[in-house]
Amino acid sequence: MAEQQNESKVPKEITPRSVDFSQWYVDVVRKAELADYTTMKGCRVIRPYGYALWENMRDALDRRIKDTGHQNAYFPLFVPESLLKKEAAHVEGFAPEVAWVTHGGNEPLEERLAIRPTSEAIICSIYADWVQSWRDLPILINQWANVVRWEKVTRLFLRTTEFLWQEGHTCHRTHEEGIEETLKMLRVYAEYAETELAMPVIVGMKTENEKFPGAETTYCIEALMSDGRALQAGTSHDLGQHFSQMFDITFEDEDQVRKHVWQTSWGVSTRLVGGVIMTHGDENGLILPPRIAPVQVVVVPIFKAANKAEVLAKAQEIGARLKAAGVRVRVDDRDQYSPGWKFNDWEMRGVPLRLEIGPKDIEKQQCVLARRDNREKAFVPLTELEARVPALLAQLQTDLLERARRFRDENTRTVASFDEFRQVIEDKRGFIRAGWNGDPAVELKIKEETKATIRCIPLGDDNRPLPPPEGLKCIYTGEPAKYEVYFARAY
RNA sequence: CGGGGCGUAGCGCAGCCUGGUUAGCGUGCCUGCCUUGGGAGCAGGAGGUCGGCGGUUCAAAUCCGCCCGCCCCGACCA
Known part of the structure; x- marks a missing residue:
């Protein structure tokens, strides 16, 4: 029985990760027949094996979305320009990457239609009609859909012009309830990523610089890929009343006062497929967690x-x-x-x-x-x-998560100085836990000098930002730190 | 979108600099025989608008221009 492994005999169709991680990634995606390029820039075809993987990932999350009381629905692909423009920060954030429809047949349209880069605008315009009374709340709806963002640089699964995702859009009576929903779905994502994808994540809050256009607060799960770069694996937004005010989503409350609803939105995308590949893959190709593997x-x-x-x-x-x-x-x-x-x-x-x-x-x-x-x-x-x-299979699933967690922990470092910070980001990558004084300008300075961004401000079990250790200093200014945050270069 | 690299059979490449019969090689694919415990072997065969458009020339994969796509490094992003 051939017990011994002869590594040198294994043909190397796949570029070794150590030689060129990006090429390794593309080789794996294409040789495993997950996806392929098409003649349209930035558009890929998800092949049957890749789609079966996505279906398993999707179904596992869909169960959780339904188990937490949400229903699926489907909204239009098009967003009239006037709707998209209603929320200022929102349109400003997405304008550079929106694809526009200008003609119907041969007739120019009176108003351009955006192909949704995300559906807040179109869904809010519809919610405005649906919500009349406090008895209509909460609205707990999720949509599985395709969206289009005209990205300049694309990468299979990680960033493509068109991609598949789910987007939850909810309305609530109070801000507290909205926040509770936002955090609930954030925790659902974290549990999902670890249980199904065997992908350990940091649960945290985005800084002002990194938050969703139009959100009050953006929460996220951040994963570490095996090349030491971070991947934003999912986001959950407390939208406050930014959209409900602009789209006039109001209800008459029990106290007979007309009020604006409090909203949330949250999503994960086919990007997670890329995350699974880069979390578990090795020199011989993919390693799929049993729970989502098309073939176990x-x-x-x-x-x-x-x-x-x-x-x-x-x-x-x-x-x-x-x-x-x-x-x-x-x-x-x-x-x-x-x-x-x-x-x-x-x-x-x-x-x-x-x-x-x-x-x-x-x-x-x-x-x-x-x-x-x-x-x-x-x-x-x-x-x-x-x-x-x-x-x-169960053991393998557990071991994959454990291995990924060990890798993540071994590649999460603290540093004594900004020089060391710079050195670690350059040579080793991974996460750096460091103090930050809370100033967005400092975050931008650090990004400029090191290409590292604040991936998140970690949350404690109580869902509040963890307080910094006693006496922690901002890694850049030396001032007292407001938070201890995770820095990394990201996808 | 700026800098660099690349585009020739499904995949990986040679040929290009120095233009000239029918454009090659490996692998894969088809047929047959044979084989099967870590990518076997033999024989026969199919498969190409040389990324696209235009130009130079008697003649273009080869020289020139423009465009498109992919990869890497920056800026932007799920």
Whole structure:
């Protein structure tokens, strides 16, 4: 039995991460057939394997959104220019990246239509009609949709002209209730990222510079990719009454006073697919967390001409048993590829577990289970499959999260001086926890000098910004720190 | 959008500088035989507007101009 691994024999179709992380990323996305470029700038096609992954990610989040009392709905793709312009900060924030429709057929439109870069404006205009009484509140609606942002620089999944996401848009009677909703969904995102994606996140609040255009406060989850750059993985906004005032969303309260609603919005996107790739992938390609993997177990039959029928039948039988046990399984009965080829192929695609079954195994009533993450192999009696496979998948899921968390913690540093800050950001990257005096100008200075931004002001379990340690100084000015924040270079 | 690099078969590349039969190589793909416990082998075969448009020339993958796309580094962003 080939227990020993011969790394040098593994063909390197994928550029090593250590050589060129960006190229590694593109290679993985394309070779694993997650996505591909199209003839339109910045637009990609999500291929079936990538879309199956997104569907699993989407469904796991959709369950949570519904479990917290929200309903799905669908709003128009177009936003009339006049609506988009209603909230000043909002339009200013999005104007440079809006795609406009100017003609219907051959007729010029009287008013340009924006293709939604986000749906606050169109949804608020509709909510204005829907909300009349305090009894209509809260409105708890989510939308799964595509949005378009005319980005100058695009990267597969991380930043594309068109992307898929969900956007929750809620209305509340009081600010307290709105804040509670904002934080509730923030925590849902954090739990989702860790449980389903095995992606550990920092839960925090954005600074003024980084907050959503039109928001009162923006909260976020921030993840650390394996190249040491941060990824904003999800945001949740307390919109206050900024939009309800501009769009006149009012209700008559129990006290017979007409009031503006308090709103929230929150979203995550297909960008998370990029996050999963860059959190878990290795030199051999993708590593997918079992809970979202399109294929959790691939069965590779190993046969010779003489026993082909018998082995294939056994492989199919095992496949059927695992499927009945609730496992997403694929039996790779392709004739034109050797077992070794299939091993490499499925490793590249990140399938968490491989099950090898050959004549020797059948004789001993066992099979080989090989883990994608650490390449460990184990012989497992066929009678124990229904118990062992789900257990191994669960273990793998836990181990991936643990490994990512260890990486994140090992790459979260504190520094004694701004010189050291500069050095660490340049050489090691990762997160730096450092004091900040709360001045937006200082944040911009630091960004200018190091390309690092404040990813977030971390929140405590009570959802309030964590107070800085006693005596902490601002890393840039030396003044007393208002917060201890996370800095990083980000995607 | 500024600086740099690249675009030739599905993928990876050579050819270009110094223009000249029918544009090559590896891999993949198709057919057959053979093989299958970490990307096997042999034989035959299909597949190209040389990124696009225009120019120079008797002749352009090759020289010139413009445009488009991709990657990296900046500025902007989920």
